[in-house]
Amino acid sequence: MNWDDTDEDVELTAAEHAHLQRLTDADADNDERAVEAALRPKTLDEVVGQVRVRDQLGLVLEAARRRGRAPDHVLLSGPPGLGKTTLAMIIAAEMSTPLRLTSGPAITHAGDLAAILSGLNENDVLFVDEIHRMSRPAEEMLYMAMEDFRVDVVIGKGPGATAIPLEIPPFTLVGATTRAGLLPGPLRDRFGFTAHLEFYEPHELDRIVHRSAGLLGVHLTAEGSKEIAGRSRGTPRIANRLLRRVRDYAQVRADGVLTLPVAQAALELFEVDESGLDRLDRAVLDVLCRRFGGGPVGVSTLAVAVGEERETVEEVAEPFLVRNGFLARTPRGRVATPAAWHHLGLTPPPMPTVDSTLFDD
Numbered sequence: 001m002n003w004d005d006t007d008e009d010v011e012l013t014a015a016e017h018a019h020l021q022r023l024t025d026a027d028a029d030n031d032e033r034a035v036e037a038a039l040r041p042k043t044l045d046e047v048v049g050q051v052r053v054r055d056q057l058g059l060v061l062e063a064a065r066r067r068g069r070a071p072d073h074v075l076l077s078g079p080p081g082l083g084k085t086t087l088a089m090i091i092a093a094e095m096s097t098p099l100r101l102t103s104g105p106a107i108t109h110a111g112d113l114a115a116i117l118s119g120l121n122e123n124d125v126l127f128v129d130e131i132h133r134m135s136r137p138a139e140e141m142l143y144m145a146m147e148d149f150r151v152d153v154v155i156g157k158g159p160g161a162t163a164i165p166l167e168i169p170p171f172t173l174v175g176a177t178t179r180a181g182l183l184p185g186p187l188r189d190r191f192g193f194t195a196h197l198e199f200y201e202p203h204e205l206d207r208i209v210h211r212s213a214g215l216l217g218v219h220l221t222a223e224g225s226k227e228i229a230g231r232s233r234g235t236p237r238i239a240n241r242l243l244r245r246v247r248d249y250a251q252v253r254a255d256g257v258l259t260l261p262v263a264q265a266a267l268e269l270f271e272v273d274e275s276g277l278d279r280l281d282r283a284v285l286d287v288l289c290r291r292f293g294g295g296p297v298g299v300s301t302l303a304v305a306v307g308e309e310r311e312t313v314e315e316v317a318e319p320f321l322v323r324n325g326f327l328a329r330t331p332r333g334r335v336a337t338p339a340a341w342h343h344l345g346l347t348p349p350p351m352p353t354v355d356s357t358l359f360d361d
């Protein structure tokens, strides 16, 4: 694949148009993956932020290098777009070994995993993205492979089935998951090092925007960069995406320089507001406050009211709204916080003092 010439068109592709509705979705689509590859840090030193994870991982890798052994298995957890795939690639690069890449949903049978494992060479890094979505039998095979570098391949069915032991060269498993809580304990325990990625601070996103602008060859001012960083939901993937949209705008409607007014106008056009809320986020808050008096209201009702799937509301809009204190999940339903009312320019109704023991999380 040629990563270089994918991002030059100012005309938006159909996929990008479709994507505009989800400009602040932290997941990447296929077109985006190509662009992202060009912006990915290639070494630990290039990684912005995540200082603790970087230091710890640096130590683990350095120690393994000195011993001339494959490093311990590594689990990377955290929300989408924070750098899990990037770190997996860096682990392989820093160990100067090839990265074998697969994902949980691609491993539906234990046999799929056996085929992958038996193809590994000594000290390879095997990256399993979305590892929490692997099938149960494959998971069990993986425990054994991680611990003993051996698997039992079962041939045949029923009473005649035989298990043939298969040796596997020492390798490093790097697992990534957005849902560490969904991993069964025995699997989690077999990782020697677990890194949890946190959302990024605005000044870190600001550095990422500057770095990406440099790589994309676009001119941006300090204020323009800050504006993009501030609307990026703590997520580098979103920061890079907003940067590309502002760049499009700057090239078509301005003189190509990403200044504060250009960033503001572009992000207004794409309906990403000062807090990083997009149309769906605002629709959810709007319905919650105006139609349901601030709640509590069930998430299904809310989803119908904004004309979206329940999953979309629950997995795309809510986590951000909850994290930023606009919405609370209670056993009786979703509730708008005073911040939500203020954000919509409305006056919150007098609130009964909220009993914090009511909240799930």
Ligand SMILES: Nc1ncnc2c1ncn2[C@@H]1O[C@H](COP(=O)(O)OP(=O)(O)O)[C@@H](O)[C@H]1O
Residues within 6 Å of the ligand: 035, 036, 037, 039, 040, 041, 046, 047, 048, 049, 050, 079, 080, 081, 082, 083, 084, 085, 086, 087, 208, 236, 237, 240
């Ligand atoms: N710490 C970081 N510094 C600079 N850029 C980053 C960082 N983390 C992520 N990115 C950028 O964000 C994009 C998404 O990161 P990725 O590793 O694919 O996230 P994840 O796998 O967690 O969803 C990458 O293209 C990369 O350019």
Ligand SMILES: [Mg+2]
Residues within 6 Å of the ligand: 084, 085, 086, 129, 176
């Ligand atoms: Mg990823």
